[in-house]
Amino acid sequence: MTLPTDLDNDADALRAAMVKGLAGADPSAGAGVPMHPAWLAAAGKVPRHAFVxxxxxxxxxxGAQGLTVWEPVTSELDYGRWLAAAYSDATLITQFDGEETDWERPAVRHGGAPTSSSTLPSLVLxxxxxxxxxxxxxxxxxxxxAGYSTALACERLGSSHVTSVEVDPVRLRTAxxxxxxxxxxxxxxxxxxxxxxxxxxWFDRIVAACSFRSVPPALLRQTRPGGKVLLPLSGWLYGNARVLLTVAGDGTAEGPLLPGSISFMPARTHAAPAYGNPADWAAGLHEVRSRSVRHAPERITVATEEAFHLRFLAQSAVPDAQMVTVGGVLHxxxxxxxxxxxxxxxxxxxEVREGGPLxxxxxxEQVIDAFDAAGRPGPETYTLRVDGKGQRLLPAHGLRLQLPRGY
Known part of the structure; x- marks a missing residue:
């Protein structure tokens, strides 16, 4: 691709404006601790456009059938839109369904599952x-x-202090x-x-840019005693949380869930399996007697921070369940x-009908009952402990909530 001769000047101005906006963002709108000035300084130096x-x-x-229409953006197709988006606080999708795009001849896409992206800068920082x-x-x-987050770490810490792994060989080569x-x-x-x-x-810090169903044991074993592991957690109900674990010398780890409702793409080995046709699953329930629910599904499906958090807790009680709505019926x-x-x-x-061993x-509903009885506590009131007994959320408010066994 041929880039304009004034690209550097245009990028410098837009990058400075982006960093100024990130520095002035309301801390209460984010999660965790305030953004460190050193990371903002790194963002002021790393050319994000080079990575996208x-x-x-x-x-x-x-588009047709309600599918999202995804438009390709490159400097040659629309220089202004490309550069403005590169320095916006937005996630930029770079891959769908594990398939690479020929960016010399990109085509519009209809639907698809994003499998790689350049995460929005505010979340990276x-x-x-x-x-x-x-x-x-x-x-x-x-x-x-895409490598942007890696570049920020190199800018602040020096390249010799940074290791980054990627499962997709083409993504890694491009980065x-x-x-x-x-x-x-x-x-x-x-x-x-x-x-x-x-x-x-060993590492002093491990930071994941993808989510896991539970804490991988290898990560704890590769962290120095007293070191920390920051992991997004998710599952097959797409309930999300983030945890900051401190690793002890005996290999156990403990740390709080962080506030906020941030989500990441799942690690490919932890992605939900295909479940087939929901109608096939529901066919055996026609003779099952229904009952009125104590809690409507909106408690875990509406787009609110509390519902996202509650879905994560519910997911811990039914870790192998998936959820889909077809024709107004939730399965x-x-x-x-x-x-x-x-x-x-x-x-x-x-009305709910239930079949099978669970x-x-x-x-x-038991999770929702306990959550309400405890006063609807936020994620920052929970601690995740990882030890020989498993991976337990504490306090569980009278319930035994545990993540799936480590892989």
Whole structure:
């Protein structure tokens, strides 16, 4: 691609404006600790546009069948839109469904699942700030992605202190080209972040740019005693949380959930499995007697911070369940146990039918009951403890909430 001769001047001005906006953002609108000035300084030096030569932005209106229309953006297609987006506080999608785009001849996409992106700068800076990183620390980043976050760590800590792993070889090669082109030389490796990266261990900090169903044990074993691991957590109900764990010398770890409702793409090895046709699952419930629900599904489905947090807690009670709505009927499907539940609106209320070895919605209602009885506590009131007994959320308000066993 041919870039304009005044690119550097245009980028400098837009980057300065972006950093000024990030520095002036309301701290109460974010999560965790305030953004560290050193990370803002790094953002003022790293040319984000070098890491996103092409990406997708959603069109203003959906396409056929309500699918999102994703428009390709490059400097050649629309220089102004490309550069403005590169220095906006927005996530830029760079890959769908694990398929690479030919950015010399990109095409409009209809729907698809994003599988790689350049995360919005405010969230990247928030993650590095929340991880309590200081000069002299060695860090492992899980999920190199486009490489922008890696560049920020190199800018602040020095390339020799940064290791970043990426499972996708094409993504890694593209990020490496951009990093080396900007003068950054971290240790890069194609590896599954589930297992960290033993050749460079131990680390003072491990920070993941993808989410896990539970804390991978290898990450704790690769962290120095007293070191910290910042992980996004998610699951098959798409309930999300973030935890900052401090690792003890005996290999146990403990730390608080952080406030806010931030979400990340799941690690590919932790992604939800296909469940088939919901109608097949529901077919066996026609003879099951329904009951009125104590809590409507909106408690965990509406777009509020409390619902996102409550969904994460509910997910801990039914970790193998997935949720899909078809024709106004909500299906809960557990491909591991074979349990299923359907919730359907009946005369202004909701009725539930449950089948299989687990009563999925009943278990979720127990979590909601305990949550309400405890005064609806926020995520920062919970601690995750990882030890020989598993990965437990404390306090569980009378319930035993545990993440799936580490992988």
């Amino acid at each position: 030569p092409g990406f997708y932005l959603p069109a203003d209106a959906p 928030r993650m590095w700030s929340d991880a309590d990183v200081s000069e002299g620390h060695t860090v492992l980043e899980i999920g190199t992605g 490496a080209d951009a990093l080396y082109g900007c003068g950054y030389t971290p240790t890069l490796a194609r590896a599954d972040g589930l297992y960290g990266y033993w050749p460079e261990a 809960l499907i557990d491909v591991v146990s074979g349990a299923v539940a359907t919730l359907a609106p009946e005369g202004g209320a909701w 009563k999925l919605w009943s278990l979720i």
